[in-house]
Amino acid sequence: MPSLSVACVQSTATSDPQRNLAAVTPLIRQAAAGGAKLICLPEAFDYLNPSFSALSDYALPEVEHPALTLLSHLAQELSVWLLAGSVSVKLADGRMANRSALIGPDGAINARYDKIHLFDVDLPDGSRFRESDFYRPGDRAVVADGPDGARIGMAICYDVRFPHLHRALAQTGAQILTVPAAFSSMTGPLHWEVLLRARAIETGCFVLAPAQCGDNYPGRRSHGQSLIIDPWGRVLGRLGDEPGVLSASLDLDQVAAFRAAIPSPVTNNPFRVGA
Numbered sequence: 048m049p050s051l052s053v054a055c056v057q058s059t060a061t062s063d064p065q066r067n068l069a070a071v072t073p074l075i076r077q078a079a080a081g082g083a084k085l086i087c088l089p090e091a092f093d094y095l096n097p098s099f100s101a102l103s104d105y106a107l108p109e110v111e112h113p114a115l116t117l118l119s120h121l122a123q124e125l126s127v128w129l130l131a132g133s134v135s136v137k138l139a140d141g142r143m144a145n146r147s148a149l150i151g152p153d154g155a156i157n158a159r160y161d162k163i164h165l166f167d168v169d170l171p172d173g174s175r176f177r178e179s180d181f182y183r184p185g186d187r188a189v190v191a192d193g194p195d196g197a198r199i200g201m202a203i204c205y206d207v208r209f210p211h212l213h214r215a216l217a218q219t220g221a222q223i224l225t226v227p228a229a230f231s232s233m234t235g236p237l238h239w240e241v242l243l244r245a246r247a248i249e250t251g252c253f254v255l256a257p258a259q260c261g262d263n264y265p266g267r268r269s270h271g272q273s274l275i276i277d278p279w280g281r282v283l284g285r286l287g288d289e290p291g292v293l294s295a296s297l298d299l300d301q302v303a304a305f306r307a308a309i310p311s312p313v314t315n316n317p318f319r320v321g322a
C-alpha cells in the first residue's frame with residue numbers, strides 16, 4: 048500500500064472566531080502544499096470561551112456553522128480530507144455537542160463524532176472545568192472511512208484517558224486514531240505524550256494528535272506538543288509551543304504488521320476478577 052501523507056495543524060483559539068479561522072487557513076494551505084491528503088485541526092480550533100452564554104450564542108447547527116462551512120470550501124479547493132478536530136454544534140434540543148467532523152474532498156461531512164467523555168475535573172492548581180455544563184455527551188463511538196480507504200477511529204482530548212474506547216475503535220477496524228485536543232498546561236507535561244503513546248501501542252494504531260497551544264484566555268493555557276505516533280509508539284514528529292504544521296507519511300501496512308507481531312490489541316481472553 049502506498050504511504051498516506053497526513054498533517055496536524057497546531058493553533059491557539061481565542062474568543063474571536065474570525066481571527067481563529069484566519070489563523071488556521073494559511074496553515075491548512077501550507078499542509079496541503081506539502082502534499083498532505085488528511086489534515087487534522089485541534090479540538091475547538093475555531094472558538095474557546097469560558098462563558099457558557101457566549102459559547103451558546105456562537106454555536107450553530109452543522110449546516111450553518113461558519114467553521115464547518117470554511118473547511119468544506121477548503122477541502123474542495125485543495126482536494127484534501129479535513130478533520131475539524133471539534134466545533135460546538137447546536138443540537139435540535141437546544142443543547143450543544145463538542146463534535147469532531149471528517150470532511151471529504153467533496154466538501155461533505157463524511158463522519159461525525161460527539162465527545163463522549165466530558166472534562167469535569169478539579170485540578171490541583173485550582174483550575175476547575177465542568178465541560179458537561181456546556182455539552183451533551185455523545186453515546187456512540189465512530190470508525191470512519193478516510194483517504195485511500197484508511198479507517199479512522201475518532202476521539203477528542205479527554206477521551207484519550209479512556210483506553211477501552213480506543214480498544215473498541217481498533218477492534219472495529221481503526222488503523223488511525225485521531226485525538227484532537229486543547230490539553231491543559233497543568234496535566235499536559237506529565238500525561239499528554241504518555242497517554243497518546245500508550246493508546247498507539249495498545250491498539251496498534253497510528254495516532255494523530257493536533258493540539259491547541261498558547262494562551263487562550265486569561266487563566267487558560269494549552270499544552271501544545273502536537274504529535275504523530277506510529278503503532279510501535281514511535282514519535283514520528285512533534286511540535287512545540289507555537290502554532291504550526293506537523294507532517295508525516297504513514298505506511299498503513301504497519302498496523303497489520305504490528306498486530307501480527309504483537310497480537311495484544313486484538314486478544315480478548317475472558318477472565319473473572321476475584322479475591
Ligand SMILES: O=C(O)CNC(=O)[C@H](CS)NC(=O)CCC(=O)C(=O)O
Binds near residue numbers: 091094165203231235
Ligand atoms: O471547552 C471547550 O469549548 C472545548 N473543550 C475543551 O477544551 C476540553 C474541555 S475544557 N478540554 C479537554 O478535554 C482537556 C483535557 C485535559 O487537559 C486532560 O485530560 O488533562
